[in-house]
Amino acid sequence: MDHSNHFEIPGRVILQTGKGGLPVIRVVSDTSTAEIYPLGAHVTHFQRNNEEPLLFMSEASEFEIGKPIRGGVPIVFPWFGGRDGMPLHGFARLAVWDIVTSRVLADGSVMLHFRLPQDDEFATDFIVTVGDTLAMDLTVTNTGSSDFRFESCLHTYFQIGDIHQIAVAGLKGTRYLDALVSEEFTETEDVIRFTGETERIYQDTAAAVEIHDPVLRRIIHVRKSGSKSTVVWNPWIAKSQRMPDFGDNEYPQMVCVESGNVKENAVVLRPGESSILKVEISSTVRPADF
Ligand code: TA6
Numbered sequence: 001m002d003h004s005n006h007f008e009i010p011g012r013v014i015l016q017t018g019k020g021g022l023p024v025i026r027v028v029s030d031t032s033t034a035e036i037y038p039l040g041a042h043v044t045h046f047q048r049n050n051e052e053p054l055l056f057m058s059e060a061s062e063f064e065i066g067k068p069i070r071g072g073v074p075i076v077f078p079w080f081g082g083r084d085g086m087p088l089h090g091f092a093r094l095a096v097w098d099i100v101t102s103r104v105l106a107d108g109s110v111m112l113h114f115r116l117p118q119d120d121e122f123a124t125d126f127i128v129t130v131g132d133t134l135a136m137d138l139t140v141t142n143t144g145s146s147d148f149r150f151e152s153c154l155h156t157y158f159q160i161g162d163i164h165q166i167a168v169a170g171l172k173g174t175r176y177l178d179a180l181v182s183e184e185f186t187e188t189e190d191v192i193r194f195t196g197e198t199e200r201i202y203q204d205t206a207a208a209v210e211i212h213d214p215v216l217r218r219i220i221h222v223r224k225s226g227s228k229s230t231v232v233w234n235p236w237i238a239k240s241q242r243m244p245d246f247g248d249n250e251y252p253q254m255v256c257v258e259s260g261n262v263k264e265n266a267v268v269l270r271p272g273e274s275s276i277l278k279v280e281i282s283s284t285v286r287p288a289d290f
Contacts, residue, residue, distance in 0.1 A: 007025075007099045007102040007112065009102055009104060009110075011028060012029075012102075012104050012110050013025060013027055013028075013110060013112065014026045014028075018035070018037060019063035020062070020064050021063075022037055022038075022063050022064075022065070023038055024036070025037075025099070027110050027112065028110070029130045030107075030108030030109070030131070032046065032048045032049060032130055032131060032134075033045070033049075033130075034046045034047075034134065036128060037063070038096050038097050038099060038114070039063075039069065039093075039094075039096055040068070040069060040074065040094065040095065041092075041097040042069045042074060042075070042093060043055065043073040043128060044069060045057065046134040048132065051285065054134065054158065054159060054283055055071065055072050055073065055156070055159060056158060056250075056253060057070075057071035057072055057157070058070040058071045059250065060245050060247045060250075062245050065094075066094055067094070067245075068087070068093050068094065070243070070245045071254075072156075073136065073155065074154075075126060075138065075154065075155075076151070076155050076258075076260060077092035077093075077138070077140070077150065077153075078122075078151065079150070079151050080151040080260065080262035081262075089153075089155065092116055096117075097115060097117070097126065098114065098116075098117060099113070099114055100115050100125075101113045105129070108131065111127060111128070111129045112128050113126075114126040120143070120144060121142070121143065121144040121148055122140055122143055122148055122269075123141040124139070124141075125138075125139045126138050126139075127139075133280050133281060133282040134280070135278070135279070135281075136154055136278070136279050136280075137276055138152055138154065138277040139274055139275070140152065140267070140269065140274065141269070141273070141274040142269035142270065142274070143272075144271060146271065147269065147270055147271070148268070148269045149266055149268045149269075150269075151261060151262045151263070152261055152262075152267070152277055153231065153259065153261070153262055154259050154260060154279045155256060155258045155260075156257060156259070156279070156281065158211055158254065158255050160213050160215070160216065160220075160253060161213050161253070162215045162252050163194045163234055163251060163254070164194065164195075165213075165214055165215055166193075166212060166215075167192065167193055167211075168191060168209060168210070168211055168212075168232060168255070169190065169191045169209070169212060170207045170208055170209040171187045171192065171202050171205065171209065171230065172190055173186065173188075174186070174187045174203070174204070175187075175203050176200045176201055176202040177200070177201040177203070177263065178199070178200055179200070179201060180198075180199055187202070191212070192232060194234055194255070197235060197236035197237075197238065198232060198233060198234045198236070201262060202229065202231070202232070203228065203263065203264060203265055204265065205228065205229070206225070208222060208223045209221075209222040209230060209257050211255065214286075217286045218284060218285050219286060220281065221280075221282045221283065222257050222279065222280075223280045223281075224259040224279045224280070225277075225278045226261075226275060226276045226278055227261060227277050227278075227279070228261055228265035229259075229261055229262045229263070229265040230258065231256065231258035231260070232256065232258075233255070234251055234254070234256070235251050259277070260277060261275075261277065
């Protein structure tokens with residue numbers, strides 16, 4: 001890891017010792033705060049001033065080199081899901097990313113640029129802009145001499161008031177794979193509601209998604225570009241109990257809405273080509289009658 005702290009900006013970008021003794025970068029914009037671990041270039045916290053945090057972080061998460069962090073925004077790359085003998089969701093989130101630069105922008109937001117340590121086949125950059133929204137750009141460039149096929153996903157864990165009361169809108173009419181039964185369906189409902197373990201991989205959708213939360217009285221907006229897949233996941237009770245780094249009683253307070261390009265939406269880059277996955281997270285606070 002880059003141990004120099006050239007990227008620090010007094011009062012804005014501060015290198016601290018985080019959980020598990022790992023380095024963490026605390027970011028302070030005019031209207032929000034965030035925390036990013038160089039391990040995985042993992043955004044673990046984003047909170048707009050005077051609002052509840054927008055990202056969920058498991059109290060049971062491990063913070064250890066070589067172990068995934070459970071919560072926030074895991075960067076899934078270069079594959080989604082399991083692969084024989086390889087880490088779940090790829091190796092990018094297990095790597096310690098270099099910090100290229102940081103900057104305070106004219107609107108009072110703060111930008112940080114991370115780079116995955118060099119690989120001959122591809123270059124991977126992650127730019128996070130912390131401000132009134134949380135904007136994340138994952139850029140992959142094929143630096144090799146043959147086609148490069150990969151999956152990617154910003155596997156975002158959102159903080160919610162109660163999984164039983166939220167509604168996820170924006171995916172009506174979209175085809176999805178129900179990963180629990182390995183069967184394809186088309187979304188017929190205006191909103192998705194949760195009554196049990198849910199893991200749906202929506203394909204060929206560029207749609208923005210809204211999480212309506214009457215308990216925290218807000219709507220979370222997930223806008224994206226360069227992405228054809230949206231994954232919606234909640235582990236519910238049994239799977240929560242099977243995950244050692246996830247509390248048995250945490251599932252009501254989180255939902256994953258993941259934006260990327262997975263399965264049949266995987267990306268193929270010819271030599272020299274790049275692709276950018278952009279995700280922007282924001283929220284609208286709703287009046288008491290919501
Ligand atoms: O995206 C859903 C999923 O594949 C679930 O099956 C579960 O394994 C989850 O991802 C784990 O994600 P994480 O990034 O926390 O390891």
